[in-house]
Amino acid sequence: MNYLNIRTKIIDASLKAQRLGLIKGTSGNVSLRSEDGVVIAITPTSVPYEDLTPEMVPLVDYTGKQLEGECRPSTELPMHLAIMNARKDVNAVVHTHSKYSTILGNIGQPLPVCTIPLITYGPDPAPIVPFELPGSDELGRAVVKALGKKGSAVILELHGLLTVGADLDAAMSCTEYIEEGAQIALYCRLAGGAIKEIPPDKIRLAMEIWASGRAL
Ligand SMILES: [Zn+2]
Numbered sequence: 001m002n003y004l005n006i007r008t009k010i011i012d013a014s015l016k017a018q019r020l021g022l023i024k025g026t027s028g029n030v031s032l033r034s035e036d037g038v039v040i041a042i043t044p045t046s047v048p049y050e051d052l053t054p055e056m057v058p059l060v061d062y063t064g065k066q067l068e069g070e071c072r073p074s075t076e077l078p079m080h081l082a083i084m085n086a087r088k089d090v091n092a093v094v095h096t097h098s099k100y101s102t103i104l105g106n107i108g109q110p111l112p113v114c115t116i117p118l119i120t121y122g123p124d125p126a127p128i129v130p131f132e133l134p135g136s137d138e139l140g141r142a143v144v145k146a147l148g149k150k151g152s153a154v155i156l157e158l159h160g161l162l163t164v165g166a167d168l169d170a171a172m173s174c175t176e177y178i179e180e181g182a183q184i185a186l187y188c189r190l191a192g193g194a195i196k197e198i199p200p201d202k203i204r205l206a207m208e209i210w211a212s213g214r215a216l
Pocket residue numbers: 028076095096097134159160
C-alpha cells in the first residue's frame with residue numbers, strides 16, 4: 001500500500017473532527033496532498049469514520065482519477081481538487097458541517113474578528129460563499145474565488161465551513177478557531193449585545209508583528 005502516512009492522517013483528522021463535534025455521521029471531508037506532490041488522499045464517501053482503515057482511503061490524481069483505495073472518494077472531491085489545483089501553498093483541506101459557522105452563513109452574518117485567534121486569519125476571516133450544490137464544479141469555483149490567494153477559510157451558505165492550510169494541523173486549528181469565533185459571535189447576539197470587533201488597525205499591526213517573526 002502506498003502513502004500510508006497521509007492516509008492515516010486523513011483518518012486521524014476525521015476522527016478528531018467527529019470527537020470535537022464538528023461533524024456528524026459520515027458528513028464532512030478532509031484531503032491531504034502527499035509530500036512529493038504526486039497524489040491527494042481524501043476521505044471516502046458514506047463510510048463511518050470509526051470503521052476506516054488506511055487501505056480504504058482513496059488516493060486520486062489532480063484530475064480526480066482514483067489511483068488506489070478500496071472506497072470511492074467523497075462526493076465533495078471537485079471542491080477539494082479545485083482548491084489543490086489553484087493554491088500550491090495549500091496541502092490540506094478540512095470541510096465540516098460545524099453548526100455555529102453554518103448558522104452564521106445561513107443568516108448572512110459575516111464572521112467578525114471577535115477573538116484573539118481570529119486575528120491570524122485577517123480582517124475577513126471566513127467570507128460567505130453563496131449557495132451551490134455540494135459536489136458541483138460551481139461550488140468548487142466559488143470556493144476558490146472566495147479564498148483568493150491567501151484566504152484560510154470560507155463559510156458555505158446553507159452548508160458548513162471549509163478551511164485550508166499548509167498542513168493538516170493548520171487547517172484543523174483554523175476550523176476550531178473559526179467555529180469558536182462563530183459561537184462567540186452568535187452568543188453575543190443572543191445575549192442582546194453588539195458583537196464587538198478588534199479594530200482593523202490593531203489587526204494590521206498584529207499581522208505585521210507576526211510577519212516579522214516577533215510575538216505579540
Ligand atoms: Zn459538505
